[in-house]
Every structure is written in C-alpha cells, then in structure tokens.
Amino acid sequence: xxxxxxxxxxxxxxxxxxxxxxxxxxxxxxxxxxxxxxxxxxxxxxxxxxxxxxxxxxxxxxxxxxxxxxxxxxxxxxxxxxxxxxxxxxxxxxxxxxxxxxxxxxxxxxxxxxxxxxxxxxxxxxxxxxxxxxxxxxxxxxxxxxxxxxxxxxxxxxxxxxxxxxxxxxxxxxxxxxxxxxxxxxxxxxxxxxxxxxxxxxxxxxxxxxxxxxxxxxxxxxxxxxxxxxxxxxxxxxxxxxxxxxxxxxxxxxxxxxxxxxxxxxxxxxxxxxxxxxxxxxxxxxxxxxxxxxxxxxxxxxxxxxxxxxxxxxxxxxxxxxxxxxxxxxxxxxxxxxxxxxxxxxxx
Amino acid sequence: xxxxxxxxxxxxxxxxxxxxxxxxxxxxxxxxxxxxxxxxxxxxxxxxxxxxxxxxxxxxxxxxxxxxxxxxxxxxxxxxxxxxxxxxxxxxxxxxxxxxxxxxxxxxxxxxxxxxxxxxxxxxxxxxxxxxxxxxxxxxxxxxxxxxxxxxxxxxxxxxxxxxxxxxxxxxxxxxxxxxxxxxxxxxxxxxxxxxxxxxxxxxxxxxxxxxxxxxxxxxxxxxxxxxxxxxxxxxxxxxxxxxxxxxxxxxxxxxxxxxxxxxxxxxxxxxxxxxxxxxxxxxxxxxxxxxxxxxxxxxxxxxxxxxxxxxxxxxxxxxxxxxxxxxxxxxxxxxxxxxxxxxxxxx
Numbered sequence: 001x002x003x004x005x006x007x008x009x010x011x012x013x014x015x016x017x018x019x020x021x022x023x024x025x026x027x028x029x030x031x032x033x034x035x036x037x038x039x040x041x042x043x044x045x046x047x048x049x050x051x052x053x054x055x056x057x058x059x060x061x062x063x064x065x066x067x068x069x070x071x072x073x074x075x076x077x078x079x080x081x082x083x084x085x086x087x088x089x090x091x092x093x094x095x096x097x098x099x100x101x102x103x104x105x106x107x108x109x110x111x112x113x114x115x116x117x118x119x120x121x122x123x124x125x126x127x128x129x130x131x132x133x134x135x136x137x138x139x140x141x142x143x144x145x146x147x148x149x150x151x152x153x154x155x156x157x158x159x160x161x162x163x164x165x166x167x168x169x170x171x172x173x174x175x176x177x178x179x180x181x182x183x184x185x186x187x188x189x190x191x192x193x194x195x196x197x198x199x200x201x202x203x204x205x206x207x208x209x210x211x212x213x214x215x216x217x218x219x220x221x222x223x224x225x226x227x228x229x230x231x232x233x234x235x236x237x238x239x240x241x242x243x244x245x246x247x248x249x250x251x252x253x254x255x256x257x258x259x260x261x262x263x264x265x266x267x268x269x270x271x272x273x274x275x276x277x278x279x280x281x282x283x284x285x286x287x288x289x290x291x292x293x294x295x296x297x298x299x300x301x302x303x304x305x306x307x308x309x310x311x312x313x314x315x316x317x318x319x320x321x322x323x324x325x326x327x328x329x330x331x332x333x334x335x336x337x338x339x340x341x342x343x344x345x346x347x348x
Numbered sequence: 349x350x351x352x353x354x355x356x357x358x359x360x361x362x363x364x365x366x367x368x369x370x371x372x373x374x375x376x377x378x379x380x381x382x383x384x385x386x387x388x389x390x391x392x393x394x395x396x397x398x399x400x401x402x403x404x405x406x407x408x409x410x411x412x413x414x415x416x417x418x419x420x421x422x423x424x425x426x427x428x429x430x431x432x433x434x435x436x437x438x439x440x441x442x443x444x445x446x447x448x449x450x451x452x453x454x455x456x457x458x459x460x461x462x463x464x465x466x467x468x469x470x471x472x473x474x475x476x477x478x479x480x481x482x483x484x485x486x487x488x489x490x491x492x493x494x495x496x497x498x499x500x501x502x503x504x505x506x507x508x509x510x511x512x513x514x515x516x517x518x519x520x521x522x523x524x525x526x527x528x529x530x531x532x533x534x535x536x537x538x539x540x541x542x543x544x545x546x547x548x549x550x551x552x553x554x555x556x557x558x559x560x561x562x563x564x565x566x567x568x569x570x571x572x573x574x575x576x577x578x579x580x581x582x583x584x585x586x587x588x589x590x591x592x593x594x595x596x597x598x599x600x601x602x603x604x605x606x607x608x609x610x611x612x613x614x615x616x617x618x619x620x621x622x623x624x625x626x627x628x629x630x631x632x633x634x635x636x637x638x639x640x641x642x643x644x645x646x647x648x649x650x651x652x653x654x655x656x657x658x659x660x661x662x663x664x665x666x667x668x669x670x671x672x673x674x675x676x677x678x679x680x681x682x683x684x685x686x687x688x689x690x691x692x693x694x695x696x
C-alpha cells in the first residue's frame with residue numbers, strides 16, 4: 001500500500017525555519033517569467049530523534065547556501081544549467097552529503113563517484129560513472145555533455161577525458177572522511193556472509209543508516225529552460241563496479257522543456273527498473289497530469305508497489321515545484337516562483 | 349521530416365527467402381497461447397550493392413540459426429528469458445555481428461562489451477558495461493539480474509562478479525578478428541583531428557560503414573511473459589570508457605508484461621537521451637497506442653526529429669511484432685505467433 005508522505009509542498013516549514021533572506025528582491029514576480037529551483041541532499045531513514053541540533057543546523061545552513069548560490073544565478077538571468085551547477089557544487093564540496101567530498105567508500109576502500117546533467121531545451125545530456133579523482137563530478141558530466149558527442153563516460157576513461165579538457169585530477173585522498181571510513185568498517189565486520197547476503201545487507205544497511213546522501217538540483221530559468229543534475233558517491237561497501245540510477249538518463253536524472261526536470265535519490269536499482277525520472281515526464285506529456293500528481297503516481301504508487309524507497313524533486317515549465325518521497329525524511333529545499341524559500345529534513 | 353521505412357511487417361520477405369523449416373509444428377496456434385520472438389543484428393547503412401551474395405547468405409544463415417534456437421525454447425514451453433539467451437548467444441558467438449566474438453576495437457586496441465536483459469514479469473533487470481574477458485556478456489547480465497540485487501555492474505568489477513559466479517574469464521585475444529582490427533586502423537589513420545572531431549567522425553564513420561552490429565532479441569513465451577535482451581561491442585575506436593544505450597534500461601532494452609519488450613540498435617547517445625525503449629512502452633500504456641504505432645512515433649518521428657538514426661524490434665503481450673528503423677537496412681528476423689519466419693536485411 002502506498003503511503004502518501006509528501007503530497008504537497010506546504011509554505012509552512014516543518015522544521016520551524018523559514019529562510020527568506022536573500023530573496024527579498026521580488027522583481028521577477030512582475031516579470032511574468034517564473035523561475036525557481038529545488039535541491040535535495042538524499043532521502044532515507046532520517047529521524048529527528050537521531051539528529052543532534054548542531055548537525056541539523058549544519059545541514060540547514062549548507063542547504064541554504066546551495067539554494068542561494070543557484071538562485072543568484074537565476075535571478076541574474078543566468079541559465080538553469082549554471083544554476084544547478086552552482087547549487088550542486090556547494091553540496092559536493094561539503095562532507096555532509098554522499099557526493100563529492102562526502103562520498104562513501106567502496107568495499108575496496110576507494111571512492112567511486114557518479115553524476116549526470118540534462119538540458120531540457122536540447123535534450124542534451126552528460127554523465128560520468130565510477131570516477132575516483134574528480135572533485136566535482138557534476139561539472140565533468142556537464143563537460144561530457146558540451147564537449148563530446150557522448151552521454152556516458154566511465155572510470156579511468158572519463159578521467160582521461162577530464163584531463164584532456166583541463167580538469168585537474170585530484171588525489172583520491174581528498175575524499176577521505178573519518179565518518180565514511182567508519183561506516184565502511186562497520187559494514188566490513190559483517191563480511192562473513194555470502195556475497196549475495198552481503199550485497200543485500202549492504203542496501204538494507206544503507207537504508208537503515210540513512211546514508212542515501214545523493215545530491216541533486218532542478219531549475220527553471222527566466223528563458224523558460226529546464227535543467228536537472230544529480231551527483232552521488234553510491235553505496236557504502238559497494239563492489240563489482242556497481243552503478244546506480246544517478247548517471248542513467250531517465251532513471252535518476254531527466255529534463256525536458258515540454259514537461260519538467262527531475263532529480264532522484266534512493267535505492268538506485270528500483271529507480272533504474274522503473275525509469276522513474278522519465279516516467280514523471282511521460283505522465284505529464286501523455287496523460288496531461290500535473291507535476292505533483294505525476295510525481296506521486298510514480299513514487300507513492302509505482303515505486304512503492306515495486307518495493308523501492310526514495311524520492312524525487314521536480315520543477316515544471318511553469319515553475320511549479322513537486323517533491324515526493326516514501327522515506328521518513330529527505331534533505332530538501334527550494335526557492336519558488338514567488339521567491340519564497342523552504343528547507344526541510346523530516347517527513348513532517 | 350520523418351521517413352517511414354518499415355511501417356508494417358510484411359509476410360512476404362524482401363530478400364526473397366522464406367524460411368519456415370523447423371516451424372511446421374503448429375500446435376501452438378490452437379493453444380490460444382501466442383508466442384514468438386524477434387531478433388536484430390544491428391541497423392545502419394546496409395546496401396545490397398555493397399554486399400556479396402556469399403556474405404548475405406552467411407548473415408541469413410546465422411539469423412536463421414538464432415531464430416531457431418530461441419523458437420525451440422518457446423515451442424517447448426521454455427521462458428522468454430531462456431529464449432532470448434539462446435538466440436543472442438548464437439549471434440554473440442558469430443564474428444558477423446558487433447557483439448561477443450565480433451566486437452569492434454576501442455581506441456586502445458581492446459574490446460569492451462556491454463549487454464542488458466530485462467524480465468517483463470518482475471521488471472527485474474541486469475546489465476554489464478565495459479567487460480573485456482566475458483565470452484557471452486548477455487549471460488553475465490542475466491546473472492547480475494538473478495544473483496545480485498544490482499542492475500548495472502561495470503568493468504573489472506563486473507568481471508570479478510562473473511568469476512565469483514562461476515563464469516570463466518577468457519583471454520581478450522578471443523575477440524580478435526582481422527576485419528575489426530582493420531576497421532580500427534582505418535579510423536586511426538585519421539587521428540590528426542581534434543579529439544572532438546575524432547569522436548564525431550567516429551560516430552559518422554560507424555554509420556557510413558554500417559557497423560551498428562549490436563544484436564538483440566525480444567520474446568513472448570507461452571506463459572505470457574515478455575523479455576528483452578541486447579548485446580554490443582559499442583563503437584569502433586571509442587575512447588574514454590564511453591558507454592552507449594545498450595546497458596541502459598529504458599534506453600536500449602526494456603520489457604514489461606503490461607505492454608511490450610523492446611531491443612534497440614543505433615546511435616546510442618540519441619537512444620539514451622530519448623529513453624527510446626521505455627517511451628514505446630509508455631505510449632502503449634498511457635496513450636493506448638498499438639505497438640507498431642508507438643514504435644513508429646518514437647523512431648520515425650521523435651528520434652528522427654532529434655537527428656538520431658537506428659531502430660528497434662519489439663513484441664507486445666499479445667504476440668504482435670513491430671520493427672521500426674530509419675536507416676537503409678537492419679539485420680532482422682522473427683518467428684511470429686503463426687509460426688511463420690521472416691528474415692530481412694535491407695529496407696525493402
């Protein structure tokens with residue numbers, strides 16, 4: 001049975017913090033050019049009882065900083081692509097989220113990052129999977145989109161492309177964080193299980209430990225162009241070169257000016273099998289559903305019925321925002337077409 | 349402007365060969381349990397004037413062998429998954445197609461293979477990308493689907509998973525064929541171009557030389573279960589760990605018992621950006637289109653308008669077959685629910 005946990009976006013914010021600083025310039029409201037953006041920092045079992053006030057504040061401040069960075073681009077008539085890059089770079093550079101600096105460790109003790117970006121105007125897209133020496137994978141995904149005829153580059157090949165295009169390769173040590181290393185050690189202590197038990201337990205533990213820290217952003221700019229981007233470190237203790245939904249166009253990331261832009265977070269395998277991001281667009285296009293109804297149909301019914309957990313953020317070509325997830329929490333925020341900012345963490 | 353090149357499947361076969369041997373047992377016709385399968389061996393610029401009679405015969409014989417292998421499984425009440433595996437293994441083991449034995453070479457002189465499989469009953473899926481020592485990548489994709497909670501495994505990680513699951517890793521030398529090596533050398537001679545020119549030319553040359561030899565199969569079994577599978581060696585002279593549409597669920601491969609099973613071949617980047625395989629399913633589901641109309645809308649209109657070339661094979665849950673492509677040829681064949689076999693190469 002699907003549980004509706006986030007059917008509508010309430011202007012009231014449930015963690016009790018309404019942040020509208022920096023959004024006082026309402027010029028855009030009378031410009032008849034709606035614009036706005038939504039970000040997420042991952043969905044999962046995120047409970048207030050397990051969160052210190054200090055850590056909660058850190059998350060809120062970082063989400064706020066990210067929203068401001070993206071919104072400033074849009075406000076100054078920048079592109080939705082530039083806005084999502086600005087917003088996601090800040091989340092990638094923070095150790096709080098499972099992307100960039102805060103990426104989780106693989107079974108081999110490495111960090112392997114995935115990212116994707118899509119331009120709703122042209123349907124161009126770029127993605128990278130399994131990169132180990134790229135500080136900001138979303139930017140590399142953008143270069144793949146803009147500087148190559150390809151969509152998806154992987155591993156050392158993607159890093160060679162990065163070097164040829166002027167991106168400095170960093171030491172893998174950059175991604176070391178004590179917290180992520182300890183998470184890996186905890187999982188490894190249970191390695192006397194069979195491989196398939198381990199892989200299953202890996203996913204379950206991720207869920208239980210609310211480690212779905214994938215980050216993403218969707219934006220509508222004043223030109224009416226939509227864009228979506230997503231960046232992740234994948235699963236703690238992952239093996240076998242596993243790639244999730246993030247770099248899969250249509251699964252974790254999708255944008256189309258005719259409909260909407262979507263970025264997902266959750267159990268990637270379910271998002272791939274359900275073609276989550278594109279399905280929301282298809283329901284809008286073929287069934288004429290509203291963005292929120294399409295998002296809820298896909299997350300609260302189809303994904304939930306299949307047994308998957310996670311959520312999405314989305315914005316349509318009129319500036320309407322939708323957030324839908326079936327977990328107990330999701331780091332998320334937006335600045336809507338009225339210039340109002342909302343940041344939330346828990347379900348309610 | 350979209351050009352309709354294959355709107356319907358004519359029972360008459362255009363290369364003048366009707367092969368119904370092995371399909372004389374018509375028991376299934378009265379069983380009210382329609383079943384059938386479709387295969388492809390790639391789409392591209394395939395012109396009769398460039399094809400020797402001998403080579404044409406080799407292609408036809410191999411396609412026939414593949415169809416028989418898959419059909420025998422279905423006839424004996426085997427599963428659609430077993431049928432597509434039987435059919436694709438034969439194409440992978442042939443040097444004629446750009447998959448398995450006949451895989452093209454990368455810029456580094458290696459062979460990096462991709463494959464995917466999807467089960468329409470459960471929406472389970474498995475895929476591998478960039479494997480170098482796997483004789484039959486489609487079989488490995490099936491093991492990923494059945495023996496791991498993951499969907500997509502890549503590179504050496506996927507090979508480690510293969511070994512742990514009893515698949516023998518072969519020497520990369522297995523994939524050496526003189527023809528593919530010469531194709532690589534021809535492309536390399538033009539390497540004084542810039543990287544992006546080279547990458548673009550790479551795609552164009554593939555098209556011009558009709559090297560889209562990706563193979564695929566879709567099937568409906570007597571239990572009413574659909575399945576789809578695709579296997580490829582990617583692009584000649586590819587660099588940067590490029591991955592195309594084949595292992596991307598929803599792009600090159602998709603199956604859903606509620607609608608259809610689809611396998612694609614063509615310029616992979618366009619197929620990813622257009623979420624081709626899932627889009628056909630979505631048009632059937634949300635717009636109640638017939639399989640052929642949905643396939644033509646996606647290939648002849650949407651893909652063509654975006655500038656992409658290639659095609660798809662598909663079968664729906666009633667056993668109807670559709671093939672749609674916007675190139676001058678496509679290696680293809682089917683045995684339909686009446687037990688009739690058709691094999692074609694050229695557009696007409």
